[in-house]
Amino acid sequence: MFIQMQPDATAEDIDRVTEEIRRVGWDYIINPGEELTCIAVKSRTTGPEKMEFVERIQAYRGVARAIPITTPYKLPARTVGQTTTLVSIDNKVVVGGECFTIIAGPCAIETREQLFETTEAVKSAGAVCLRGGAFKPRKDCGSFRGLGIDGLVYLKEAREKFDLPTFTEIVDAKDIDAVADHASVFQIGMRNARNYTLLEAVAETKKPVLYKNGEAMTVEDFLCGAEYILSKGNPNLILCLRGTVTFDRAVRNSLDIGIVAALRQLTHLPIIVDPSHSTGKADLVTPVAVAAATIADGIIVDVHTDPTKALCDGPQALTPPRFAELVRQVQRVVNAVHHA
Ligand code: PEP
Numbered sequence: 001m002f003i004q005m006q007p008d009a010t011a012e013d014i015d016r017v018t019e020e021i022r023r024v025g026w027d028y029i030i031n032p033g034e035e036l037t038c039i040a041v042k043s044r045t046t047g048p049e050k051m052e053f054v055e056r057i058q059a060y061r062g063v064a065r066a067i068p069i070t071t072p073y074k075l076p077a078r079t080v081g082q083t084t085t086l087v088s089i090d091n092k093v094v095v096g097g098e099c100f101t102i103i104a105g106p107c108a109i110e111t112r113e114q115l116f117e118t119t120e121a122v123k124s125a126g127a128v129c130l131r132g133g134a135f136k137p138r139k140d141c142g143s144f145r146g147l148g149i150d151g152l153v154y155l156k157e158a159r160e161k162f163d164l165p166t167f168t169e170i171v172d173a174k175d176i177d178a179v180a181d182h183a184s185v186f187q188i189g190m191r192n193a194r195n196y197t198l199l200e201a202v203a204e205t206k207k208p209v210l211y212k213n214g215e216a217m218t219v220e221d222f223l224c225g226a227e228y229i230l231s232k233g234n235p236n237l238i239l240c241l242r243g244t245v246t247f248d249r250a251v252r253n254s255l256d257i258g259i260v261a262a263l264r265q266l267t268h269l270p271i272i273v274d275p276s277h278s279t280g281k282a283d284l285v286t287p288v289a290v291a292a293a294t295i296a297d298g299i300i301v302d303v304h305t306d307p308t309k310a311l312c313d314g315p316q317a318l319t320p321p322r323f324a325e326l327v328r329q330v331q332r333v334v335n336a337v338h339h340a
Pocket residue numbers: 107133137169188189190191212242274277
């Protein structure tokens with residue numbers, strides 16, 4: 001359930017409400033929005049006891065309304081009038097709200113030179129964050145699976161040298177400390193979207209998390225996964241839509257723009273779109289990025305200095321000049337659209 005406070009509710013009003021929640025033995029998280037405070041309550045009952053609580057708490061001073069949530073997730077849910085959560089990365093970049101965040105870089109970190117060259121190119125084109133995989137989950141176990149710790153070391157060097165926050169995927173809980181030490185944001189990829197123990201362990205670090213949807217996840221499944229992260233008291237969560245598997249093979253994965261719109265209504269979390277892993281084809285990346293600019297909070301794009309030699313996902317990688325053109329087109333749309 002959500003308890004939406006009046007815009008002028010005082011700290012004492014909020015204290016009285018949280019005291020009552022504690023008294024009945026439930027957990028809660030306070031979300032201080034820009035205009036009003038919301039309290040997300042994790043009630044442990046669904047029956048009459050909960051409805052009795054809803055009615056009672058609405059009579060408390062400063063409470064606008066109590067909203068019982070029937071969905072299986074609670075913490076990611078957007079309440080009426082709630083603004084999008086802003087996620088700050090390295091105190092340099094804010095994802096959500098008025099900003100449109102462009103994240104770019106190689107799918108996989110292959111060498112220090114390749115990473116640095118790509119970073120320089122994406123930064124000068126207008127990217128504000130760098131992506132780069134050190135641990136690559138691959139279907140074919142014989143293919144390149146990333147440089148591991150060496151890749152993280154290069155990523156950290158690039159972060160410092162180019163002053164860009166970095167995103168990198170975590171695939172195994174044993175690497176959490178190493179990733180936390182070397183990168184700005186944990187990326188949870190499609191293959192681990194339902195690895196709930198990994199989600200919880202990553203959330204415990206309190207570092208920002210980019211959570212991608214699984215290849216066969218519904219919106220509800222996705223938001224239930226998000227709940228695992230938020231329920232560990234880590235509010236620094238960004239959702240990333242990368243498409244799902246459908247019968248249509250014209251694209252690698254189907255990214256439904258309607259799902260982006262639906263998520264906007266359902267969750268207060270910032271939403272970014274991955275036009276690279278969704279389409280799987282370099283020619284389709286820019287048009288999808290432009291579409292995302294009308295509705296999402298950002299994009300994450302694969303860029304490679306020579307896609308024909310890429311060790312991972314070459315067909316979907318943009319060359320630096322093509323990426324620069326993407327940014328020009330996206331920025332025209334961003335300037336025209338207000339991101340609420
Ligand atoms: C990636 O972004 O490098 C990646 C592997 O993406 P996904 O998990 O969406 O397939």
